[in-house]
Amino acid sequence: MRVIVVGGGLAGLTAALELLELGADVEVLEGADHVGGKLLRGDVGGLEVDLGAESILARRPEGLALIERLGLGERLVHPSSRGAAIWTRGALRPLPRTVQGVPSDVPALVASGIVAEAPVSRPLPVPDHDVSVREFLEPRVGGEVVDRLVEPLLGGVYAGHASRLSVRAAAPQVLALGDDPLTAAAAPRDVPAGAVFAGLVGGVGLLAEVLADRVRELGGRIRTGTTVRALSRPGAGWEVFAGPTTDVEVRAADRVVVATPAAATSRLLSEVAPEAAFALAGVELASMAIVTLVVDGALPVEGSGFLVPAVDRTTIKASTFSSQKWPWLGALAGGATVLRASVGRAGESGLLQQPDERVVAAAVGDLHEALGHLPPVTAAHVQRWGGALPQYEVGHLDVVATVERDVAAVPGLEVCGATYRGVGIPAVIASAQGAVRRLQGEGDNVCDRPVDEEQR
Numbered sequence: 472m473r474v475i476v477v478g479g480g481l482a483g484l485t486a487a488l489e490l491l492e493l494g495a496d497v498e499v500l501e502g503a504d505h506v507g508g509k510l511l512r513g514d515v516g517g518l519e520v521d522l523g524a525e526s527i528l529a530r531r532p533e534g535l536a537l538i539e540r541l542g543l544g545e546r547l548v549h550p551s552s553r554g555a556a557i558w559t560r561g562a563l564r565p566l567p568r569t570v571q572g573v574p575s576d577v578p579a580l581v582a583s584g585i586v587a588e589a590p591v592s593r594p595l596p597v598p599d600h601d602v603s604v605r606e607f608l609e610p611r612v613g614g615e616v617v618d619r620l621v622e623p624l625l626g627g628v629y630a631g632h633a634s635r636l637s638v639r640a641a642a643p644q645v646l647a648l649g650d651d652p653l654t655a656a657a658a659p660r661d662v663p664a665g666a667v668f669a670g671l672v673g674g675v676g677l678l679a680e681v682l683a684d685r686v687r688e689l690g691g692r693i694r695t696g697t698t699v700r701a702l703s704r705p706g707a708g709w710e711v712f713a714g715p716t717t718d719v720e721v722r723a724a725d726r727v728v729v730a731t732p733a734a735a736t737s738r739l740l741s742e743v744a745p746e747a748a749f750a751l752a753g754v755e756l757a758s759m760a761i762v763t764l765v766v767d768g769a770l771p772v773e774g775s776g777f778l779v780p781a782v783d784r785t786t787i788k789a790s791t792f793s794s795q796k797w798p799w800l801g802a803l804a805g806g807a808t809v810l811r812a813s814v815g816r817a818g819e820s821g822l823l824q825q826p827d828e829r830v831v832a833a834a835v836g837d838l839h840e841a842l843g844h845l846p847p848v849t850a851a852h853v854q855r856w857g858g859a860l861p862q863y864e865v866g867h868l869d870v871v872a873t874v875e876r877d878v879a880a881v882p883g884l885e886v887c888g889a890t891y892r893g894v895g896i897p898a899v900i901a902s903a904q905g906a907v908r909r910l911q912g913e914g915d916n917v918c919d920r921p922v923d924e925e926q927r
């Protein structure tokens with residue numbers, strides 16, 4: 472059974488691994504000149520650092536399980552316990568405990584100075600339809616909490632706006648707080664033991680590199696620089712059109728897994744699953760850039776970094792003090808400090824059109840102001856991520872349901888990745904595993920070998 476996986480990001484590579492372990496003949500076609508998608512490492516000032524994703528949610532099992540499965544368990548680390556901050560009202564202020572931005576400790580929130588006034592709880596029945604995070608929360612907890620806590624936290628994950636993002640798809644923990652979010656967030660809860668986030672010594676980008684190596688070891692073929700242009704299903708099998716527009720090659724396959732971002736997936740499905748393609752065409756993608764800096768000396772503040780509310784209208788929306796957050800990087804950096812800042816939100820990509828020097832200068836200016844003092848910059852790198860993060864806007868779960876229904880009606884076709892049910896690393900891995908399970912579940916299996924639960 473020959474399977475072509477389109478897209479060699481985390482979703483595509485995970486699907487390829489699962490398929491190979493089921494005995495399929497797998498080829499991954501990746502448009503870029505490297506695999507891994509948003510998992511990418513690069514050299515900044517002689518240090519190999521993450522230029523894309525840099526931490527993994529440890530409260531879901533899929534990321535840690537894949538790390539173990541790839542033999543990377545010894546590299547698993549957790550961030551230093553130094554906390555994060557919100558840069559607002561002219562200072563870095565400690566981020567209090569929250570449930571997706573809804574404060575669990577109102578006195579601590581007020582003491583932090585993040586809000587000018589203590590939020591007042593106003594219970595209201597939960598609507599039976601999807602609404603934006605802002606529409607859900609503002610009447611119940613007030614606009615300040617949304618502006619200065621919820622939106623920056625959402626911005627850190629989606630680079631999006633509380634007034635557009637769906638409470639059901641993007642903030643399910645907020646929705647679960649029910650009619651009276653402030654009271655519910657303050658109630659004692661069972662917090663799972665262990666760290667919330669994890670990383671890898673060497674960087675999270677290593678996960679994609681080792682995953683690609685494993686795919687090759689198992690006999691999978693990975694072709695980079697090979698953009699897939701179109702898919703068709705002339706009979707029982709598939710034709711995959713790939714390569715430069717002037718020299719498109721046609722490759723045959725029994726099954727196809729499409730693991731590309733929404734816009735590309737929409738184009739690829741236009742002939743074979745037009746309803747899904749139409750639904751995906753409406754998924755907005757936020758572009759952003761990560762500016763990585765190496766500075767000569769220690770920062771004047773402790774902590775792992777800060778988030779910035781959009782209402783404060785700064786250029787940067789967050790900064791991670793990478794070598795303070797990850798002790799392995801601190802040791803590697805010696806007396807220097809590595810930090811990064813993210814720039815760009817959904818619908819705000821003006822600065823991203825500027826040359827690297829301007830983007831770096833704007834980020835450095837904000838960092839100077841936030842920190843009071845930034846040691847001299849010895850190396851800077853701008854990694855642009857065009858169309859980086861899908862926006863789970865109001866109605867997103869209906870979009871996903873349409874896509875899933877339309878794709879399920881086409882034999883031998885599956886989709887997976889960050890577009891659907893979570894943009895974080897564990898959710899993306901789960902999406903790829905789900906796609907392979909569904910393909911395997913089709914009457915004519917991917918191969919004769921049943922899914923081995925031990926392998927998962």
Ligand SMILES: Cc1cc2nc3c(=O)[nH]c(=O)nc-3n(C[C@H](O)[C@H](O)[C@H](O)COP(=O)(O)OP(=O)(O)OC[C@H]3O[C@@H](n4cnc5c(N)ncnc54)[C@H](O)[C@@H]3O)c2cc1C
Nearest residue numbers: 478480481482502508509524525526699735888889895896
């Ligand atoms: C800057 C940044 C920081 C992030 N930080 C974190 C973090 O710390 N923790 C976390 O959990 N998540 C983080 N995320 C989110 C997470 O990294 C992504 O959601 C996830 O990696 C997406 O994986 P994917 O395989 O779905 O998509 P992608 O990584 O986008 O992979 C899709 C691949 O498809 C390829 N492709 C596209 N079109 C075609 C085509 N026509 N033919 C062939 N190939 C094609 C692309 O080149 C790409 O390699 C971050 C995202 C960004 C952008």
